[in-house]
Structures are given as structure tokens and as C-alpha cells.
Amino acid sequence: MDLLPSKNSTSYYKGNLHGHSNHSDGALKPNEVINEYKNLGYDFTCLSEHLWKGEKFANEVVLDTTNLNENNFIVIPSAELHCKGKQYVNNGLWHIVANGLPVDFTCADDKERAPEMIQRAIDSGAFVTIAHPEWYKLTFDECISVSHAHGVEIYNHSCHIEAARGFGTATVDYLLEENKKILLTATDDSHFRMADAGGGWVMVASENFNERSILDALKMGKYYSSTGVDILKFEMQNNLVKVVSSPAEHITLVGQGARSLSENGNNITEAIFDLNNIDTNWFRVTIIDNFGRFAWSNPIWL
Ligand SMILES: [Zn+2]
Ligand SMILES: [Zn+2]
Structure with a gap:
């Protein structure tokens, strides 16, 4: 039995699920980010801009990336969702990555907490992951409270090179021990203020090369995560x-x-x-x- 689809029968597409442009706090324009990932040999990427209100690092609306799609390169509408209630981080905000998000998905209000915001993103059709648990010290109680997310970042490249807190192994294994059927992802979280692109990615066994098929494969766990090994x-x-x-x-x-x-x-x-x-x-x-x-x-x- 194949635990991952055979490379002979199914194509694998390389993608970044977490990254930023100047729509939020990244250094490059959206089309410049796309060019960087095309040059790195990726098949798709996500501009998962910070979605929060009244802060310089964030934007209150999801970036519409429809016009950035090309025949051989897909940009999946995404956001890094924030809401209040996180311990051990200066501004008290949660970070949750949602890929395949409708562009009319609304910013959390002051009352919404992470479990409800994640459910709202799942209900909207997104593939939802818990970002950089090690970097911002996700507690075990906190990770249990959001274990209905699809996955956890087992590796976040920018947290690795900027803080040496890039891994999520402990969070993943704790959730698995608690019988939570969680997936794992490796991502860049690129902002292009330093060389932070091309460090962590997913290889997705997708039936077809379109957004829907890639998202379906992600939700079914038909992919692996990598920082350089195949x-x-x-x-x-x-x-x-x-x-x-x-x-x-x-x-x-x-x-x-x-x-x-x-x-x-x-x-x-x-x-x-x-x-x-x-x-x-x-x-x-x-x-x-x-x-x-x-x-x-x-x-x-x-
Ligand atoms: Zn973040
Ligand atoms: Zn980020």
C-alpha cells in the first residue's frame, strides 16, 4: 500500500504555504515575491498576509491574488490570521495560517478567540495550520485548544534563521499522543528582508494542477514537508x-x-x-x- 502516492502515477508540486509581501509587512511587492518563487523552481506559493486591524504590520483585508496566477504558477489566496488571547507573546496575538481563504474572509474582532477563528476559516474551505509553535511558545493547553486545525508547522524557516526557534516537533507529537489527527508542514514565512525564501516547503501529490486539487491533497495529507531531502x-x-x-x-x-x-x-x-x-x-x-x-x-x- 502506498502511504504517499507513487511519483510514477501522481505529479508532485512544490509550494510555499506561508509568506508575506508589502500588502502586510514583507519587503517586496506581490509580483516580485511570485518571481522569486518562480526563480526558485516552485509550482505554487501563498501570500499569507497578516490579517489584523489597526497595526502597521498587518492589513485588514485578504489580498486578492487572482490576477497573479499564470499557466504554470499558482498563487493560493491566503492569510495569517490574528486574534487576541495568546500568552507569552508581546502583543498577545495568535498566528494561524489559512490557505485557500475567500478574499471576503473578515478580520477577527476583539472578542473572537483562536478556536472560533480557526473554525470559521475551516468552514470557509481553507487549509488551516498552527504557525511557528516554538517561536512564540505555544503552550500545551493552547495547542489542545486549536487542535481542530488541519496542521502544525513542524518547520518555519524565518523563525529558524532569525531566532533558532523554527521547529514544531514537540507540539506535533504532543497532539498525536492526544489522538489528534494533525498534519505537519514546512514553510518559509518569507518577508524578503533577508535571504528567507526557499528554506522550507511542501511537495504535494495533486491529481490536477489547480488550486482546488492542491488544497484537497493538502487536507488529505497527500504531501511531505522538506528543507532539502526528498x-x-x-x-x-x-x-x-x-x-x-x-x-x-x-x-x-x-x-x-x-x-x-x-x-x-x-x-x-x-x-x-x-x-x-x-x-x-x-x-x-x-x-x-x-x-x-x-x-x-x-x-x-x-
Ligand atoms: Zn507569524
Ligand atoms: Zn508569517
Whole structure:
């Protein structure tokens, strides 16, 4: 059984789910951001502008990106939604990324809190993820309160290079231990005030090359996240999980509790894990290469 669609049968599209232009606090104009991602070899990107009122870093309206679409490049209408009620961050604001958002989606008011705002974004059809949990110190109580989101950023590139707080592993695994069927994403959160583009992305196995199909594949978890490593095959037969990747040093499988399985070596490209050796009702795979670059599978539920 294929845990990710085979690259022979389905096309994979490379995309950034989280980034900013000068519609909010990015340095470049929207069309300049698109050109940067086209030059980096991406197939799609998202201008997930800060949606909040009365602040310089944000805009009160979702950016309409319809006129930025091209035959071979898609821009998915998006926003980074804010609302009040977050602990441990100076302005008390939550950060929630919504991809595939209707452009008439309204800014939260002073009373709306993160669980309700996320539900409103899900109901509008968006793919909704919890942004940079490590960077702004999402507490375990907070992450449980928003676990109806589709996913969590397991990697946010700008938080990694600006604060060395770019990962979301602890949040992801805590939610999985609590039986929350959460997905994971790697993103740039690019603002172009420094070289912050092309650091974290998703590779989406989409039936067709259009916004609807990409969003459907994201919601179904038919993608992997990467900072430079490729997952070429991810399959399971009986209780054996097979992973084939670009050359790496560590291929790991984790599940419930503290136990893990791993294959380690120089330039390894394959690992086979026997699930009989790990007592778990879910697992996920992480691959690290000799440059410290990663790939992450989504969690698989048994
Ligand atoms: Zn943010
Ligand atoms: Zn952002």
C-alpha cells in the first residue's frame, strides 16, 4: 500500500504555504515575491498576509491574488490570521495560517478567540495550520485548544534563521499522543528582508494542477514537508514500512511513547522498518541528510 502516492502515477508540486509581501509587512511587492518563487523552481506559493486591524504590520483585508496566477504558477489566496488571547507573546496575538481563504474572509474582532477563528476559516474551505509553535511558545493547553486545525508547522524557516526557534516537533507529537489527527508542514514565512525564501516547503501529490486539487491533497495529507531531502517512496506491506529517499544519514520512525526505529549511515537511500518492533497506533518518518536538511512524512494512523 502506498502511504504517499507513487511519483510514477501522481505529479508532485512544490509550494510555499506561508509568506508575506508589502500588502502586510514583507519587503517586496506581490509580483516580485511570485518571481522569486518562480526563480526558485516552485509550482505554487501563498501570500499569507497578516490579517489584523489597526497595526502597521498587518492589513485588514485578504489580498486578492487572482490576477497573479499564470499557466504554470499558482498563487493560493491566503492569510495569517490574528486574534487576541495568546500568552507569552508581546502583543498577545495568535498566528494561524489559512490557505485557500475567500478574499471576503473578515478580520477577527476583539472578542473572537483562536478556536472560533480557526473554525470559521475551516468552514470557509481553507487549509488551516498552527504557525511557528516554538517561536512564540505555544503552550500545551493552547495547542489542545486549536487542535481542530488541519496542521502544525513542524518547520518555519524565518523563525529558524532569525531566532533558532523554527521547529514544531514537540507540539506535533504532543497532539498525536492526544489522538489528534494533525498534519505537519514546512514553510518559509518569507518577508524578503533577508535571504528567507526557499528554506522550507511542501511537495504535494495533486491529481490536477489547480488550486482546488492542491488544497484537497493538502487536507488529505497527500504531501511531505522538506528543507532539502526528498521522499521518493513511502509504502507499507503487512507490518513493514519502506522508505526510499534522496541520500541521507538518518531515516527515523517514531510513534507513541519514547521508542523509535532508525537506519543510520552515509548516503543511505532506503530503510525498512518492522512495526512489530514498536508498540504504537500511529507513526511518522523523519529523514536527515549530511547537510542537516530534513524531510518529514505526515503521521500514519494504524
Ligand atoms: Zn507569524
Ligand atoms: Zn508569517
